[in-house]
Amino acid sequence: MSVDIKEYNSPNMPTWCPGCGNFAIHASLKKALSELNISPSEVFMTFDIGCNGNGADKINLYGFKGLHGRSIPLAVGAHLANRRFTVIADIGDGGCFHEGLDHLVHAVRANYDITILIHNNQNFALTTGQGTFTTKDEKPMYGLPQGRPERQLNVSQFILNLDPSLYARATSTDPLQLSDIIKQGIENRGCSVIEIMQLCPKYNKEFTPQWAMENIKKIESLEKYKEDSLSEANEILHNSSIYTGIIYRNSALKTFYERLHNRKDTISELVDEVKTVDINNLLKYFE
Ligand code: SF4
Numbered sequence: 001m002s003v004d005i006k007e008y009n010s011p012n013m014p015t016w017c018p019g020c021g022n023f024a025i026h027a028s029l030k031k032a033l034s035e036l037n038i039s040p041s042e043v044f045m046t047f048d049i050g051c052n053g054n055g056a057d058k059i060n061l062y063g064f065k066g067l068h069g070r071s072i073p074l075a076v077g078a079h080l081a082n083r084r085f086t087v088i089a090d091i092g093d094g095g096c097f098h099e100g101l102d103h104l105v106h107a108v109r110a111n112y113d114i115t116i117l118i119h120n121n122q123n124f125a126l127t128t129g130q131g132t133f134t135t136k137d138e139k140p141m142y143g144l145p146q147g148r149p150e151r152q153l154n155v156s157q158f159i160l161n162l163d164p165s166l167y168a169r170a171t172s173t174d175p176l177q178l179s180d181i182i183k184q185g186i187e188n189r190g191c192s193v194i195e196i197m198q199l200c201p202k203y204n205k206e207f208t209p210q211w212a213m214e215n216i217k218k219i220e221s222l223e224k225y226k227e228d229s230l231s232e233a234n235e236i237l238h239n240s241s242i243y244t245g246i247i248y249r250n251s252a253l254k255t256f257y258e259r260l261h262n263r264k265d266t267i268s269e270l271v272d273e274v275k276t277v278d279i280n281n282l283l284k285y286f287e
Contacts, residue, residue, distance in 0.1 A: 005034040010060045021172030021199035022055055025119060028172075028179035030059065033086075036183055044085040046074035048100070050092035050126050051200075052119040069099025072107050075114045082271040083257070086186055087114045094124040097133035097155060108162040108191050110256045115185040115192045120155070121200035122207070129203030136206075155195065156237050160230065160248060165190025165255075167233070167248045171197040173212040177244060184246060190255050197242075219245030 008030040016022045033043060040061040047056040049068040056065040062085070066074045075089035089107075096104055096118050107116065123141060124130040131141040131148035134155055138147035159167050166188045170178040178196065185192035197216075199207060219225055219236075222243070226232055233248040257263065 002037045003034045003039050005030050007040050008033060008060050010058050012057045014058050015054055016051060017202050019199060019201040022052060024172040024175040025196055026055055026059055028175045029182055031179040032182035036186060038086050042086055044078045045088045045090055046071045047090050048095045050095055052090055052092045069095040072100055072103035072116060076107055076112050079112050079114050080270060082269045084269065089114060089116045091118055093118060093120040093122060093134045094132045105162060108164045108193060111165050111190045111253050112256045113190055118195045119198045120195050121198040121204050123203045125200050125203050159193050160233055163250060164193050165250055165253045166192040168194045168246045169244050170194060171212055171216055171244055172199050173209045190253055215242055217241045217243055219243045
């Protein structure tokens with residue numbers, strides 16, 4: 001038995017451009033949650049500003065949309081308060097690797113038990129296509145018609161250098177694989193970082209379904225690939241093909257709560273404990 005996928009449907013119509021990868025990402029996420037038998041009332045999802053963030057009211061679950069780049073700390077707060085929720089942070093490459101970069105680093109370092117979905121469409125799409133951390137070198141972008149002067153950085157390498165609990169790469173052109181990866185990310189105990197190469201036909205015209213078909217391979221096609229080997233994961237990043245799948249998994253990594261000694265023997269959640277605190281004396285200060 002799984003939760004009916006329709007339970008995740010929202011009455012609000014999407015506003016994304018035709019062909020936008022966000023459609024496939026939402027469909028894959030709904031499929032993953034439904035197959036994991038997680039009901040909408042058991043999920044807390046955070047969003048920030050961006051085309052991905054415009055999806056906040058297009059899926060039926062508990063959600064919070066915050067400032068640009070702040071999806072991850074919102075998710076961390078929700079997780080710390082109540083571990084009964086499946087917590088997912090939804091963020092674009094602009095928010096994640098610019099304003100939110102420190103949050104990504106600390107979430108991975110602390111190994112909070114959350115799943116981070118990075119919509120990587122290689123630009124700030126909501127504000128009409130400015131260059132981000134992941135835009136190709138010298139590609140002309142809005143406001144920089146002769147190309148962005150800063151270098152593109154390899155985000156996969158960056159994330160792997162943090163030794164995450166799980167790092168996966170997926171593409172919105174393969175929603176079935178994406179859905180399976182999201183399932184594994186949610187089931188993983190620890191911080192799962194899923195980078196999704198996302199179609200943006202408006203401002204990232206080079207990345208097309210055809211290009212993806214010719215250049216992207218599944219990690220399973222590599223015989224004897226070991227997902228628990230950091231050196232193998234680093235090696236395939238320099239391969240001429242782009243691989244999708246679970247690139248790296250460190251199952252031995254303890255989560256934040258497992259390392260938090262002062263709550264080791266506590267079985268209640270912070271959200272329950274707050275309910276029993278009498279704040280009347282505190283409120284008197286505001287009278
Ligand atoms: Fe999607 Fe790009 Fe359109 Fe935004 S601008 S809705 S990311 S296709």
